[in-house]
Amino acid sequence: MRWSDVVDFLFPAACVECDAVGEGLCARCFPAAAPLQFDLGGLHCSALGPYCGPLRHAVLALKSGRRDVAEALGIRLSPYVVRARDVAAVVPVPTTVRRRRQRGFDQAELLARIAARDSGLPVVAALAQTAGDAQRGRSRKERLAAVGRFAYGAASLASGMRVLLLDDVVTTGSSLRDCQAALGAAGIRVPAAIVVARADR
């Protein structure tokens, strides 16, 4: 038995809004508004909804370590992954090593694994978020693969591949675009991104 099974037994999934046992965000509390489709500087982006109300509460609960909420949100992102055409993998936008350690998991990677389950697409953690300057102490080749806070380094992706980016919240889109550029420097194209919620600037 894994530790996560013990946690699930001790703390069964319950809705962040109404406390109903079963799902991290139940069907009744999930926002009824239509999902959002928008463009971020050439990157087509889909979101389950705006970052407010139940979606905001769910993302905050996820960031505080609630795996049951990741399951509820990931399942709702899954149709977007299944519908994606001509992509070879899902690449999560990574959190910092420090936050990952505090939380016990990387929230975007966990969301991606749940969202990609029915698609047959692999989830490739191809990017790393560096604490400070992504360029410092790197070789020329590594510098070319690092943009902003993100550095690319995955043997399992190849130049010419197309991938889908996945993150929890998008605000200005700078993280998504830096990830797109870091992958682009390695010849990997990012036609689209999917996120849980879109926040106002």
Ligand SMILES: [Zn+2]
């Ligand atoms: Zn509920």
